[in-house]
Amino acid sequence: MTTAFIAGATGYTGRHVTDRLAREGVRAVAHVRPDSAALGAWTARFTAAGASVDATPWTDEMARTMARLRPDFVFALLGTTRARAARDERATGKAAGYEAVDYGLTALLLHAVRAAAIRPRVVYLSSIGAREQSANPYLAVRGRFERELQESGLPYLIVQPSFISGSDRDERRVVERMGSIALDALLGVAALTGARALHDRWATLTGDALAAGMVRLALDAPDGCAIVDAADVRRAARAV
Ligand SMILES: NC(=O)c1ccc[n+]([C@@H]2O[C@H](COP(=O)([O-])OP(=O)(O)OC[C@H]3O[C@@H](n4cnc5c(N)ncnc54)[C@H](OP(=O)(O)O)[C@@H]3O)[C@@H](O)[C@H]2O)c1
Structure with a gap:
């Protein structure tokens, strides 16, 4: 059975992607951080949707989880905002900005995949305008990770949407x-x-349309390497 690991499953996009994968008959493993105050609620929600939950901490332990689950697809859908980073940093005293979360955790995930010596297709939710040389730190960390993913030798799908939103976004x-x-x-x-x-x-793009198109594009070419934008995602979603 095809297995997908979803990092950032608790986010707006992640929930839609997890639901979509489970509906398509993929063994969807939704990652929830172990210190999440809502771990129990997320477990109930994802289980009801036909997915399972993994709560590996964001440490070297992630490589052991990758080796155990051996996913065919790894979805990297993590990210923070300036406001949220400031809140998290006040609460924990730890860095939680774009460098630590958007880049740092996503890079840790890629490192874990390589350490486990597996070859999943890595699906990275980036952004339109991502560019390593950008003066905008949000776009710069995305550009940096895109380059590292392309240099990794793994199959990948990089998705570069504009806004992702909808009336069903609870935040x-x-x-x-x-x-x-x-x-x-x-x-x-x-x-x-x-x-x-x-x-x-x-x-x-709404979360639902993004998930439909992104999952279709990912599953259709498990060994492919591609960079797509919202127009490609819309086309793939319409074909579902
Ligand atoms: N929103 C847009 O318009 C837009 C446009 C283009 C690209 N993007 C990018 O697309 C990705 C997903 O967007 P989204 O709107 O679906 O994101 P979202 O709803 O804000 O979800 C973010 C995810 O990242 C996790 N996360 C945030 N801070 C964390 C931390 N300090 N430690 C561990 N996990 C943390 C969250 O986990 P918890 O639930 O546990 O906090 C959640 O699973 C992001 O990279 C975003 O920048 C967004």
Whole structure:
């Protein structure tokens, strides 16, 4: 049976990806950090969706988990925001910004895969505009990880969406949501005037559409190496 390990399963995208994989008959293993206050609730939720839960700490132990589970696909869907990083850093006294979470934990996962000597396809949720030389730290860490993944010799799928949002996102991100609504309104007009490609590349993806397209693109080419944008994801989701 095909196995997928989902890091960041508790996030907006991660939940949709986990549900989608389980529905497609994949053995979906949702990672929840062991210190999560909601570990019990997540276990109940994912189990009900047909997935299982792994709570390996973000340490060298991750390599042993990779060796034990031997996933065919590893989804890396982790990330923080400035506001959230500041909150986490105040609460724990540990670095929790883009460098520590978006880059650090994702790199630890890649290291664990390589240490376990397995060859899953690594599916990395990056961002449009990711570039190692960017002055924007969010885009720079994504660019750096994209390069390291491409140099790893593993099959990969790098997904570069614009906004990811929807009315089913439970975390309040007012500025992001307003930004995505305003951008979508402009892109809606652009699409009407013929700029459909611009719309499909830049308009917001809902968690459900992103998961549908990303899972399809991942499963269809287990040994492939590809970088895709929101337009590719939309096309794949429409074909599901
Ligand atoms: N939102 C957008 O518009 C957008 C656009 C393009 C790309 N992206 C990128 O896509 C990815 C997923 O986005 P999303 O909106 O689905 O993310 P999300 O809902 O914010 O979920 C983030 C995930 O990262 C985990 N995480 C955050 N801080 C952590 C920490 N200190 N230690 C361990 N785990 C931590 C969370 O775990 P807990 O639940 O345990 O906290 C959660 O599973 C991110 O990399 C994001 O930057 C987002």
